[in-house]
Amino acid sequence: MSEIKFDDNSLALVQSIIKRYPEGKQKxxxxxxxxxxxxxxxxxxxxxTMDYVASLLSIKPIEVYEVASFYSMFNLKPxxxxxxxxxxxxxxxxxxxxxxxxxxxxxxxxKPGETTADGKFTLKTVExxxxxxxxxxxxxxxxxxEDLTFDKVDSLLDEWSNKTEHSKYLDVNTFRxx
Amino acid sequence: xxxxxLLEHINVPGIETLEVYRSKGGYSSVEKALxxxxxxxxxxxxxxxxxxxxxxxxxxxxxxxxxLAKPEGVxxxxxxxxxxxxxxxxxxxxxxxxxxxxxxxxMITSSYALGANTSYxxxxxxxxxxIKILEKAIDDxxxxxxxxxxxxxxxxxxxxxxxxxxGAYICGEETALxxxxxxxxxxxxxxxxxxxxxxxxxxPTIVNNVETLAAVPSxxxxxxxxxxGIGIGxxxxxxLISASGHINKxxxxxxxxxxxxxxxxxxxxxxxxxxxxxxxxAVVAGGSSVPILPAELILTTANxxxxxxxxxxxxxxGFASGTMLGSGGFIVMDETxxxxxxxxxxxxxxxxxxxxxxxxxxxxxxxxxxxxxxxxDGHGTMADVDLLWEIQGKIEGNTICPLGDAxxxxxxxxxxxxxxxxxxxxxxxxxxxxxxxYHNMHNLATA
Numbered sequence: 001m002s003e004i005k006f007d008d009n010s011l012a013l014v015q016s017i018i019k020r021y022p023e024g025k026q027k028x029x030x031x032x033x034x035x036x037x038x039x040x041x042x043x044x045x046x047x048x049t050m051d052y053v054a055s056l057l058s059i060k061p062i063e064v065y066e067v068a069s070f071y072s073m074f075n076l077k078p079x080x081x082x083x084x085x086x087x088x089x090x091x092x093x094x095x096x097x098x099x100x101x102x103x104x105x106x107x108x109x110x111k112p113g114e115t116t117a118d119g120k121f122t123l124k125t126v127e128x129x130x131x132x133x134x135x136x137x138x139x140x141x142x143x144x145x146e147d148l149t150f151d152k153v154d155s156l157l158d159e160w161s162n163k164t165e166h167s168k169y170l171d172v173n174t175f176r177x178x
Numbered sequence: 179x180x181x182x183x184l185l186e187h188i189n190v191p192g193i194e195t196l197e198v199y200r201s202k203g204g205y206s207s208v209e210k211a212l213x214x215x216x217x218x219x220x221x222x223x224x225x226x227x228x229x230x231x232x233x234x235x236x237x238x239x240x241x242x243x244x245x246l247a248k249p250e251g252v253x254x255x256x257x258x259x260x261x262x263x264x265x266x267x268x269x270x271x272x273x274x275x276x277x278x279x280x281x282x283x284x285m286i287t288s289s290y291a292l293g294a295n296t297s298y299x300x301x302x303x304x305x306x307x308x309i310k311i312l313e314k315a316i317d318d319x320x321x322x323x324x325x326x327x328x329x330x331x332x333x334x335x336x337x338x339x340x341x342x343x344x345g346a347y348i349c350g351e352e353t354a355l356x357x358x359x360x361x362x363x364x365x366x367x368x369x370x371x372x373x374x375x376x377x378x379x380x381x382p383t384i385v386n387n388v389e390t391l392a393a394v395p396s397x398x399x400x401x402x403x404x405x406x407g408i409g410i411g412x413x414x415x416x417x418l419i420s421a422s423g424h425i426n427k428x429x430x431x432x433x434x435x436x437x438x439x440x441x442x443x444x445x446x447x448x449x450x451x452x453x454x455x456x457x458x459x460a461v462v463a464g465g466s467s468v469p470i471l472p473a474e475l476i477l478t479t480a481n482x483x484x485x486x487x488x489x490x491x492x493x494x495x496g497f498a499s500g501t502m503l504g505s506g507g508f509i510v511m512d513e514t515x516x517x518x519x520x521x522x523x524x525x526x527x528x529x530x531x532x533x534x535x536x537x538x539x540x541x542x543x544x545x546x547x548x549x550x551x552x553x554x555d556g557h558g559t560m561a562d563v564d565l566l567w568e569i570q571g572k573i574e575g576n577t578i579c580p581l582g583d584a585x586x587x588x589x590x591x592x593x594x595x596x597x598x599x600x601x602x603x604x605x606x607x608x609x610x611x612x613x614x615x616y617h618n619m620h621n622l623a624t625a
């Protein structure tokens with residue numbers, strides 16, 4: 001595990017994000033900072049990571065824990081290098097989401113909620129991602145993969161088998177520096 | 179061809195860029211508003227337009243704006259609700275992805291009308307790639323002098339920021355959104371006070387949906403009366419419909435309000451009919467929360483009139499035989515669809531998304547999911563169906579926010595219109611082993 005400390009570039013971004021809110025309202029930066037921390041520190045939020053974010057915002061650690069545990073995009077335990085999130089709500093279900101979940105599960109030998117033994121893949125089912133017109137779909141990092149077929153899924157799995165980096169929702173360049 | 183306002187230039191190559199957007203008349207409403215109109219005059223035009231909140235509630239936008247408190251020396255905020263999470267709805271994503279400057283223009287003009295000098299766009303976290311697009315567009319708008327200090331040389335200044343959510347349907351409820359924007363759990367607030375009096379950071383705040391704000395530039399440019407002349411009755415203007423499910427052409431369509439539902443489903447301009455030549459069975463017309471209607475009732479009202487795509491016509495007959503336009507999330511189901519299984523995906527959704535504050539919703543949504551699972555798994559009885567009916571009735575109207583109602587209505591309407599399908603599952607337990615047992619996947623956080 002890497003050391004829990006942002007580099008200078010990220011710290012500059014943190015300061016820029018905090019400036020988006022009125023003086024004394026820096027807690028508003030909590031969600032963006034947790035996203036940034038999760039992206040930089042192995043794809044999940046450990047207690048030391050959350051404590052670090054609390055220190056950056058001068059708030060109590062409990063204020064971070066209670067928020068991190070509320071939102072479904074924050075992982076409170078380690079996930080695989082590639083976090084696969086398959087939508088399964090109505091429109092996706094109507095167009096074969098269950099079959100996509102089964103197909104991925106069978107190929108990887110895991111059930112939803114599980115991580116492969118080599119730590120490469122985590123399979124997760126999620127609720128509506130707002131991609132109903134291009135169902136079935138799944139999300140890896142910030143990318144939507146839509147109108148899925150088994151072939152498309154297979155090539156995605158191949159692609160990610162060879163990658164070494166973590167899937168991420170964002171990086172240090174996602175947010176504008178004001 | 180139907181009237182296009184929001185999507186008029188959607189197919190122009192490069193319309194996502196500031197340069198091309200401006201070449202098509204983009205940002206002219208900012209120029210007009212800031213240089214020639216008072217704040218009150220803009221609010222008046224929006225009132226006249228009859229524009230109603232496009233997020234789902236359909237509340238008149240101009241009236242909402244007129245509730246904004248203006249105490250001396252206190253900041254006011256405009257917050258754009260881009261937390262689009264209602265199952266079946268994906269129009270705001272489309273708009274922000276394809277033509278981001280339209281939203282930014284709407285934000286600037288509306289912020290000026292409301293006297294806000296800082297505004298936020300709260301985007302659901304799953305849309306991070308959209309956030310990138312918005313941040314780039316905002317950056318370009320700053321560089322062009324459309325945001326920041328002294329916009330276009332006037333004495334009006336505005337800072338606009340994007341805020342990322344992190345996965346919570348409830349944050350589409352405006353007070354939950356404000357809590358989240360303050361860095362807290364998305365628990366809806368008790369109202370009153372309404373956000374217009376005490377919203378973000380306890381300051382007067384207006385929260386509007388993406389599509390609502392995107393309609394403002396056209397109203398400012400052409401006048402409220404012009405907008406009110408489009409559409410039908412109190413359903414003025416155009417509406418983006420997100421069409422999904424068993425249709426030939428899923429996608430986002432801008433319709434002039436008042437076209438028939440039949441035309442929307444079957445004409446080649448829109449959904450292009452039911453996929454694989456199947457028959458229509460049912461439609462959820464306005465996002466997962468609104469009552470599901472069987473084919474005959476979505477196409478014609480109980481009085482035998484053709485049902486129209488408008489707030490009033492879709493609601494005709496009340497919940498006994500009607501539904502709601504809601505967010506315009508239009509989910510179409512063919513004759514092979516199991517209404518009970520579809521309902522199960524909704525019930526699971528609402529259980530997952532309940533914030534847990536109010537016990538009727540927290541407990542009730544869990545019970546409804548479990549009972550539906552039991553029925554689908556072949557262990558149900560008709561007493562379970564009665565129990566479902568009873569539970570939904572005890573959630574509705576008994577919670578702080580509308581998520582409780584949203585969870586209750588799909589269950590009530592499925593039982594109301596498709597009770598025979600529940601009986602089928604109860605009476606044929608061996609033919610119903612179709613449910614996937616995906617337990618414990620709500621959240622990897624609950625380790």
